[in-house]
Amino acid sequence: MKNFFLKRIQGYVRVYIDAPFPEHFLNRCLEEGIDVWKIKKVGDERLSFFMDLEDVHRIRPLIKKTEAKVHFSTRYGFPFFYKKMLKRSGFVLGIFLCLIMLFTGSNMVWGIEIKGASPQVETQLVKLVNDIGIKRGKFQFHLPSEEDIQTYVTEQLDGATWVGVKKKGTTYQFEVVEQTLPERAELLDPRHLVSKKKAIIHDIFVEHGQALVKPNDFVQKGDILISGYIGKEGKQELVPAVGVVRGEVWYRAEVEKSIESLFTTLTGEQKDKHYLQLFDWEIPIWGFGQPEFSDFETFEDVTPFRFLKWELPVSYKKQKLYETSPFERTYTDEEAIEKAIQFASDEMNKQFSDDTEIIEEKVLHETIENGKVILKIHYKVVEDIMKEQAIIQGD
Structure with a gap:
């Protein structure tokens, strides 16, 4: 057949x-x-x-x-x-014309979006992109590539450190990072801002200087992120680079967590004690003697005495003793793994500054042996990766 x-x-x-x-x-x-x-x-x-x-x-x-x-x-x-289509020629022609219109419209420019630019810079940028043909109704295949557009507008646009160009469907998106000269920049020595570790650039803000990287770039330790040289070639001047560059950095942690954990619970029984505290001396005034229970947890509340606006060296101290009872709990494997991951995240956060953000955590390896869960966890973190590097005249 x-x-x-x-x-x-x-x-x-x-x-x-x-x-x-x-x-x-x-x-x-x-x-x-x-x-x-x-x-x-x-x-x-x-x-x-x-x-x-x-x-x-x-x-x-x-x-x-x-x-x-x-x-x-x-x-x-x-x-x-x-033959059937010939009998429905009007319907077929309509579909054909619709497809042609959709195809034509999809290959034209219908929008230009500009982010991060002041009104003056935005006006200049619109004129530049119009000069190279980026206008509503213009066919996209008649226009330069995104890389060529970015190079052109970055070189021609005054007052911009970096211009990102992205084509999204029928819209061209421009993201502008403007130069901002700090008022006290002259008090700082000329310098670069360089990377202090391997990372992928997450976001960048340039206040003063020339950005040499952009989001999603991979940088090594020592790579220049924001250059202290500004201006076009042949007309460059030295400035102290100022800005913020955050990058994606990778960490690996290993954590152990016991499947059996000992907890302490409160039974509800308590004993109150009251003291008058003078400097380092404590004088009992109520609740004498030891509590009837042997295991307890103590909570204290100290209230200093005051005279007018002055605080005296005498305080009232109230002490609460709560009876406790030990309780042993055995986690399932899944619960133990979840507790270990949470413990590792808490420990990692203690090592980072407040502006550091953990954006991804992934368990690479997990082992359960001798009553313990052992995890190897990979973290993707966004943090400040900059350090200063002085520019020595004549280098």
Whole structure:
């Protein structure tokens, strides 16, 4: 049998043959080289099969010779589909025109978005992008690449340290980082801001200087992030680089957590004690003696005495002793792993500054042995990665 896809293109039909001996008709077809398939007997004197549309005219002489009756049941393939479409030419034309309009509109510029620019810089940027042809209704394939656009506007735009260009659908998005000269910049020595560790740039803000990196760039330790040289080549001047660069940094931690944990619970029994505190001396005034329970937890509240606006060296101290009872709990493996992950996150946060953010944590390996859960956890952290590097004149 011929390739089925080709048969779909050429077209084929389902045929029913009624004759005293329909097998004779099939034999004649085979003798003439007519391709038939899926032959099925549906009665004593009836057969069904499929054949190519182009062979239909070749069976007419065979029908006369065998005196068979032929009925064409179902038609398949492109030729029949094409005839149906001709009958609905208006509908087809509408679909075709709609597709052309969608295609055309999808390849044109319909929007320009500018973020981070002051009104003066935004006006200048709009004029620059219009000069290179980025306008509403302009075909995108007539425009330069995003890299070329970024290079051009960064060089031509005054007052901008960095301009990011991104094409999103039919909109060109420009993100501008403007130069901001600090009032006391002249008091600082010329310097670069360099990376103090390996990282991927997450975000950058330049107050003074020239950005040499952009978000998603990978930097090594010592790479210059914000340069102290500003201006175009041949007209550069030295300034103290000022800004903020945060990067994605990776840490790996290993933590152990026991499956069995000992807790202390309060029973509800308590004893109150009251003291008068003078400097380092404590004078009991109520609640003498030891509590009747041996295990307890102590909570204290100290209130100093005051005279007018002055605080005296005498205080009232109230002490509450709560009875405790030890309680041992055994975690399931899943609970122990969850507790270990939380413990590791808390310990990591203690090592970071307040502006550091853990954006991803992933357990690389977990082991349960000797009643302990041992985890190796990978952390992705966004933190300040800058350090200063002095610029020595003449380097």
